[in-house]
Amino acid sequence: MTAKDRSGFVLHGAVVYSKDKDKLICFDDAYAVSLDGISEGVFPFLPEEYKELPLIETGGKLIIPGFTDLHIHAPQYQFRGNGMDIELLPWLETYTFPEEARYSDLSYAERAYKIFAEELKNGATVRASVFATSHTGATLRLMELLEESGLVTLVGRVNMDRNVPDYYVEETEASISGTEEWLREAEKKGFSRTRPVITPRFTPSCSRELMTGLKKLAERYAAPVQSHLSENLSEIEWVHKLEPDTSCYADSYVKAGIMNKGIPCIMAHCVWSDEKEQEILKDNNVFIAHCPDSNTNLSSGAAPVKCYLEKGMNVGLATDVAGGHTASMINAIRSAIQVSKLRNRLYDRDTKALTFEEAFYMATKGGGAFFGKAGSFDKGYSFDALILDDLSIPTAREDLSAKERAERFIYLGDDRYISGKIVAGKRIR
């Protein structure tokens, strides 16, 4: 079968993507080839074999892989940008739980999740791992809306059986059986790009019994797991009190069996993970979702992600709406760099700041790896691309290299400058 018999296209423009955490591949002028939704690679001259594919001339626009948001709370989207005056635990009680509880009302969920899905579709995110609420109906509806959006997502019905207000808590058994029911319902929907992810909120609100039950579901339904870890110092202290037989916060997930090599797992934050906890994360192939804006807004701290990267751990980037005020992954990349600079200057001179290359990598290939081969134009990767009209951000400079354009877009760009978006070879806007 030749290229022309297959579904594909060629994008022509400037191209930037990550080879690895330290290296960006940059072309001022090149051709990116998609065949059956998979990248064939990027070429300074178009190889003969692709010449019969449809050519999309971008007019010199900048083409980069789309971003993976490894941690975002869909039901918190409506109050993003408000309530930034308190830390995590009171913030959950004051703003988050009351808002999430509203999603028992399917008509509110419909209205709110439509906005969320539409906004995510219009932004720079192509893949995301999403927390919903503990409401099965609303969560299934969110999955339908995300499926329609064309984005590739993992969506989790949230579990909580303790330390949550009466109006929102579940009984342990009901939480487990409700989750299984949701998994079955989701299966029936036949989604092609929307998958369930088992989602115990975090140790403070999940008993070991609950997590052990969820672990079994993760195995039975071959579902990954997502949760929170070591975000805030008061939270960590609380976990020590709740789970006295654990050696660290991560150990509470290990002891429940839900953090193990066999289950793909995302842990958001890891701001205060010490050496021992880092080892547990590394041993279990956990993906760390670094949330720089959220960790700043809730005064949690600044995670040592530079160390995590240097140790070869899996690190992706995330917006963590609504601890993070925006679902913009462009903003998350810039913030990751900024936060790492202040961390270096004010707290830990031994850990250098993140480079642009590292932050870009985390948002693409780093986090994308949780979804398989995603976040790069290397041959064999899912063809996820943003076409950026970055040069319409005014400047008198005419000599910008592709790399400078990418950096400049991250510092100055927003949704306005996304003129095309492709997910797994399919144009969604």
Next chain:
Amino acid sequence: MTAKDRSGFVLHGAVVYSKDKDKLICFDDAYAVSLDGISEGVFPFLPEEYKELPLIETGGKLIIPGFTDLHIHAPQYQFRGNGMDIELLPWLETYTFPEEARYSDLSYAERAYKIFAEELKNGATVRASVFATSHTGATLRLMELLEESGLVTLVGRVNMDRNVPDYYVEETEASISGTEEWLREAEKKGFSRTRPVITPRFTPSCSRELMTGLKKLAERYAAPVQSHLSENLSEIEWVHKLEPDTSCYADSYVKAGIMNKGIPCIMAHCVWSDEKEQEILKDNNVFIAHCPDSNTNLSSGAAPVKCYLEKGMNVGLATDVAGGHTASMINAIRSAIQVSKLRNRLYDRDTKALTFEEAFYMATKGGGAFFGKAGSFDKGYSFDALILDDLSIPTAREDLSAKERAERFIYLGDDRYISGKIVAGKRIR
């Protein structure tokens, strides 16, 4: 003379402005009255005396005072968002001086400053204190363009007679006489809203002889002064070596006579000002231009502005393009809060984070005070306003208070949502 015989109008919408650093005045529905460019105040019901003024119905939009950017480098605008990988002193040598030197070419200056003036006009800034370059022609042209924009600005021809590359340095005498020539030329232009500000770059690039000469010009032409202070630790060390008879960095300006009670003065940064330096700044009524993004991007640190505010010092907010990547004062407010949270968490637990009220105050009434009565809708203040279409930032919430809307706009808004801009009673967009 009754209100209707005078030039004025009434704006109807939600209104938020600062009373002082701790208090926002918020109206969900009110009338803001401008007469001859001056605020008459804000009223929940329109007083009889203003009922014959033209009424501008905003349709429930949010009305806030425009922002004052106390420190921005116009010639650095073209490379904003690039070159964020090094600290202050190498950054000046590598990116800044070569770019600024280009403004000897009037045609480049024309092209670049047009973009700058247009962008500033379209953004949330109504008043600014601007650094140009040491080129008289280009600086005068920048002043013309800013005058045309309708913004109120101070613009400075930059002085440097040492430690600057040959291609950009001036002789001491030539720098002083060139500055006087520029002041005379500027006077002849008859600008109504654009004034010169004496601008020694910073102590490392200005000899005492130069600064003493500039001090005389400031007095002769009744011009204010702007410069940089205690931004970066290597810079501070360098000043100690260059000026061994000074007790601190600020003392180098005091000893040259240019920092004194008689000359209004802005000092950008003050990241590392100790108690002694803070006293000097307070004694001399210096305005501190806090530049949170710049201080982060160049890994300079995080200024203790909360302390400055609590001591009753003058503090405004600034973008410091291109150390700051954006000229958006909206962004500067958000960053001021964010940076103060990390400073508190990582460096100095005794100094609390900035509140939203404090950051909003710095960007309006705090910095505006350098221009006289500006940055508030209190009676007698210059009527500078932004009309914001903040509710078009999507949300399912329908119960947002005026204060929540203002906070939300600062976290999520940008130029797109500015639907009107008024400076000193004149609508400029």
